[in-house]
Amino acid sequence: MNFTFRRKRISGLLTVVPANERSFVEEMKNFNFPEARSLKLKEVMGYDKRRLVEPGVCVSDLAVFGLQHLFDLSLLNRDEIDALFLVTQSPDHFMPPTSNIIQGRLGLKQDVFCLDISQGCAGFVIGLIQAFLLLEQDNIRKVVLINADVLSRKASPKDRNIYPLIGDGASITVLERDTEDSVIHANLKMDGSRAEALIIPAGGLRIPSTSETARLEEVGDNNLRAKDHLFMDGAAIFNFVQVEVPPLIESLLARAGISMDSVDYFFCHQPNRFMLEKLADKMKIPHDKMPNNVVEYFGNNSGATIPTAITFNLRERLLREKLRVCLAGFGAGLTWSAMLISLGNVDFNTIIEYK
Amino acid sequence: MKSPVEILKEIRPEFDFTASSDFIEDGMLDSFDMVTFVSTLDKTYGISIQGVDIVPENFKNLQTIEALLRKSGVQL
Numbered sequence: 001m002n003f004t005f006r007r008k009r010i011s012g013l014l015t016v017v018p019a020n021e022r023s024f025v026e027e028m029k030n031f032n033f034p035e036a037r038s039l040k041l042k043e044v045m046g047y048d049k050r051r052l053v054e055p056g057v058c059v060s061d062l063a064v065f066g067l068q069h070l071f072d073l074s075l076l077n078r079d080e081i082d083a084l085f086l087v088t089q090s091p092d093h094f095m096p097p098t099s100n101i102i103q104g105r106l107g108l109k110q111d112v113f114c115l116d117i118s119q120g121c122a123g124f125v126i127g128l129i130q131a132f133l134l135l136e137q138d139n140i141r142k143v144v145l146i147n148a149d150v151l152s153r154k155a156s157p158k159d160r161n162i163y164p165l166i167g168d169g170a171s172i173t174v175l176e177r178d179t180e181d182s183v184i185h186a187n188l189k190m191d192g193s194r195a196e197a198l199i200i201p202a203g204g205l206r207i208p209s210t211s212e213t214a215r216l217e218e219v220g221d222n223n224l225r226a227k228d229h230l231f232m233d234g235a236a237i238f239n240f241v242q243v244e245v246p247p248l249i250e251s252l253l254a255r256a257g258i259s260m261d262s263v264d265y266f267f268c269h270q271p272n273r274f275m276l277e278k279l280a281d282k283m284k285i286p287h288d289k290m291p292n293n294v295v296e297y298f299g300n301n302s303g304a305t306i307p308t309a310i311t312f313n314l315r316e317r318l319l320r321e322k323l324r325v326c327l328a329g330f331g332a333g334l335t336w337s338a339m340l341i342s343l344g345n346v347d348f349n350t351i352i353e354y355k
Numbered sequence: 356m357k358s359p360v361e362i363l364k365e366i367r368p369e370f371d372f373t374a375s376s377d378f379i380e381d382g383m384l385d386s387f388d389m390v391t392f393v394s395t396l397d398k399t400y401g402i403s404i405q406g407v408d409i410v411p412e413n414f415k416n417l418q419t420i421e422a423l424l425r426k427s428g429v430q431l
Binding site for chain 1: 366385386387388390391394403405406407409410411
């Protein structure tokens with residue numbers, strides 16, 4: 001599905017990461033796995049440091065902390081927020097929407113459109129599409145998009161396939177109309193027939209949580225996981241990304257009439273270094289144009305990885321410069337999405353720690 | 356230059372890779388071993404094995420691995 005937007009822009013990005021930093025080397029002993037093999041994996045996949053929330057911290061805590069920071073520094077006026085979209089796979093509750101909870105805790109006006117969007121690693125582009133669609137309305141002037149997840153709370157510490165790569169975090173992106181005649185292209189695809197490749201099997205109403213679903217089971221390769229935990233079929237997801245994402249990006253650029261060479265950066269979702277290097281090689285993109293260091297410094301924080309990569313790698317540069325960037329997310333659903341956008345001259349682009 | 360079997364031996368020294376016709380079925384290589392193996396092959400032979408080719412069928416035995424290397428531009 002293709003989208004085109006005109007006269008819209010991202011005016012600011014803030015990433016919120018927990019202050020609590022974990023080290024892969026220190027955690028290796030949790031896995032039933034020889035140390036030498038873990039160290040090789042560290043080198044290839046880029047596992048090193050990651051940021052995890054303390055027990056009890058929820059998505060709304062990270063979001064409220066980040067938004068309050070922007071209010072305190074007068075980078076965002078709370079009364080100007082016409083819509084607040086939260087993209088998450090780890091909401092505070094089934095009901096009510098976590099976006100409403102955030103609105104209530106911050107005392108935002110009642111004349112605001114709060115919406116939870118259940119998407120994960122493809123969720124940054126999905127959220128941007130939703131926000132830009134809403135900005136077509138005359139009375140909507142500023143949309144706040146929050147991508148946040150605390151999926152470490154749903155990952156088994158004894159599962160080497162998942163735990164070493166998971167990070168927690170939130171990104172806050174402010175979107176508004178552009179006075180310049182900018183054009184944004186986006187596309188997305190979905191395939192629910194492969195939904196079980198990335199799933200938390202229990203805890204919803206299909207399989208409610210019980211003492212049985214909380215019990216750790218041997219699931220192969222010396223990993224232990226419960227049905228309440230996040231499961232990823234790593235081989236299937238790797239293949240999905242390598243097969244589906246390059247044609248998605250190529251068709252996006254072809255529709256926009258833009259060559260690969262004229263894109264300054266490709267910011268993709270950040271599952272691990274190896275997967276991104278293979279993706280770059282497939283599309284003949286130099287590795288330095290496709291940053292892959294989020295998993296190394298912060299862990300994979302789901303839908304927040306793309307804005308985390310932007311804030312971490314471009315920082316002050318985006319305050320004074322405009323770059324043509326291609327964004328690409330892929331994950332739960334299965335969902336894959338891409339966007340070509342001119343990014344820059346923003347009001348803020350930074351990372352803060354949640355304490 | 357190290358041969359594929361020498362690289363496999365470094366990754367999983369406890370197995371004899373010349374004595375098996377299906378490394379996956381015999382539990383000698385898991386998905387993360389494959390990632391480590393591909394990364395080492397890439398560096399050793401100066402290639403980039405395509406992501407779509409990183410599937411268990413191509414890592415079943417030494418013959419399928421050699422076929423993959425030839426497909427990736429290595430002259431054996």
